[in-house]
Amino acid sequence: MIKKVFVKKVQQSGKEISQKQDVVAIEEPLEINLKSNGGKIFPVSVTMRTPGNDEELAVGFLHTEAILFSRKNIEQEIPSNLGFNWITINLSENFDPNIEKLKRNFYTSSSCGVCGKESIEAIHQTRRIPAEIVDIEVNLETLFSLPEELYKVQKTFQSTGGIHAAAFFSTDGKLISYREDVGRHNALDKLIGAEFLKSSKEAFFLQENILLLSGRASFELLQKAAMAGIQMVCAIGAPSSLAIETAENFGITLIGFLKNGSFNIYTNAERVKNLG
Known part of the structure; x- marks a missing residue:
């Protein structure tokens, strides 16, 4: 998504100045929440994003942070709840992750202060190995x-x-x-x-x-x-x-x-x- 703005365009080392319309990418926050099968809502993360494809963003984030492992972990209806700059994903009835544990061990990037060895070890602990590994060339x-x-x-x-x-x-x-x-x-x-x-x-x-x-x-x-x-x-x-x-x-x-x-x-x- 883009937004139109007006800018002063400076050229020729300041000798030429003009006003023109330009476009910029929109940046807004998205709050991602999880709803357990018991009905309790857990806030998981807030990320700054370009609006659009928010359902994909939420489930992609939840998968890469080791909260979701399969499409069957969430209800068929996506999004479960979608509002202005927030989304809640409903977990399926037969899937009940330890959300409190996930919250205690949660990290999002190398800028969060977690050291490299601990970060890589955390991925090893949460990543599941595919039953059949298909190598590529x-x-x-x-x-x-x-x-x-x-x-x-x-x-x-x-x-x-x-x-x-x-x-x-x-x-x-x-x-x-x-x-x-x-x-x-x-x-x-x-x-x-x-x-x-x-x-x-x-x-x-x-x-x-x-x-x-x-x-x-x-x-x-x-x-x-x-x-x-x-x-x-x-x-x-x-x-x-x-x-x-x-x-x-x-x-x-x-x-x-x-x-x-x-x-x-x-x-x-x-x-x-x-x-x-």
Whole structure:
């Protein structure tokens, strides 16, 4: 979503000043709540996001924070309760997570003060392992093509220049889905949430999708990728040291500085074919 604003445009080192209409990405808070099967509502998180796809954002966030593991964990009706800048997701009758424990152990990003080793160990403790691990291989030329394919559909970024994107591709380079948001972690939660809501599996994993990030690869994005079982993460920008450590710990192929003709492979290069 975008908003029209008026700006003074300064050019030619201040010699040329004009007033023009511009567009910016909208940023508003979203409060995410859970409703237990006993009827009690628990506030889980408040995130600053671009309005739209809030249901996907909520369930994607709840999955990557190890609260939801399957579409069957929540009621069929989505959203359960949706208001202005808040959403409540109803848990299904046969699913009763220890919400108080989740609240005590909750963290959202590498900026929250949790040290790297504790953060990675927390993911190990909460992440479920798929019954069948499907490994993937991707051609070199396929990877080179991904940034351009994402840019073609980034309509909000093209109009505002101030928004992040995350996209899933098949191993042959076909775009599966993408989402945009002012927050890079929100864009990924929306993307994962969209696939989560379509899944009918007992345990939700995205083992066969390539994830492309429009910016840098931070720890919280690799944490979310690990929780969703993603095996290959590509970023247009740079990874952080903890992102690399997380990728190494969970067997994720991490690629950074991806553009047409070049990229860096930081972990598990064996999944990239035709390296020479």
